Amino acid sequence: MADTGAKAPRERYRTQVRSEIKQHAWEQIASAGASALSLNAIAKRMGMSGPALYRYFAGRDDLLTELIRDAYRSLADTFRAAAGSGADLAGLAHALRGWALEDPQRYFLMYGTPVPGYQAPDDVTLIANEIMQVLLDACAALELRDGRAPFDEHLESHREWAAGHPAPAPVLRRALAFWTRMHGVLSLELAGHFAGMGFDAALFFESELQELTRSGT
Structure with missing residues (x-):
């Protein structure tokens, strides 16, 4: 039960970060098009490292x-x-x-x-x-x-x-x-x-x- 309770905040945080990543992706698409979508550029805007962002999306x-x-x-x-x-x-x-x-x-x-x-x-x-x-x-x-x-x-x-x-x-x-x-x-x-x-x-x-x-x- 304690483990389940600990997971809930982590899952909420993960969902929140994924949502923020997607929002930045839409902004990037609006300015440069879908073919220019870059996870590294999104990570930079969010103050994250590239490898950290790849924990949320594989590519x-x-x-x-x-x-x-x-x-x-x-x-x-x-x-x-x-x-x-x-x-x-x-x-x-x-x-x-x-x-x-x-x-x-x-x-x-x-x-x-x-x-x-x-x-x-x-x-x-x-x-x-x-x-x-x-x-x-x-x-x-x-x-x-x-x-x-x-x-x-x-x-x-x-x-x-x-x-x-x-x-x-x-x-x-x-x-x-x-x-x-x-x-x-x-x-x-x-x-x-x-x-x-x-x-x-x-x-x-x-x-x-x-x-x-x-x-x-």
Whole structure:
């Protein structure tokens, strides 16, 4: 019992230090990008030695995995909470945009340029699959208005990304269209590519969303 009591403060301290390391990592990513992430630089900012920091994260990829895992879990929880509150496909789109605008660096770590030499572990892929399952459920709930398209035949035999979801090919196509078009608008907006073009990015996002939900494509 005494040993258990002694462990609790150490675990709280470890959790606190790991959280501080991750905060410094996000700041570093915001200023220099994920590919420049450096544990030694973080250790210097925290007044720690490099070997001391490596007691909390085994290396850059270990820290990067933790950040990516946190980001995917945050979006998955956001989608599940929205769906649990009755959100339809449009509601999920608004939840996605709000989540992305809240922390653009987190968004780009997930959906921006991949970090060279880094491969996400399987458990991150499983969390990403949770997000897609919620999206597929929302797409399946919409009434199809456009029937089948030539791409549907291809999707019938190329549906691994749907992770076993039973949706028919037209629903899979709708989910892909939603995912690519919504992320396309968000990525351009967050990267500043709409700056100076003189239109409201939020209204453009809404226009694309209305088109998707109206046509079912």
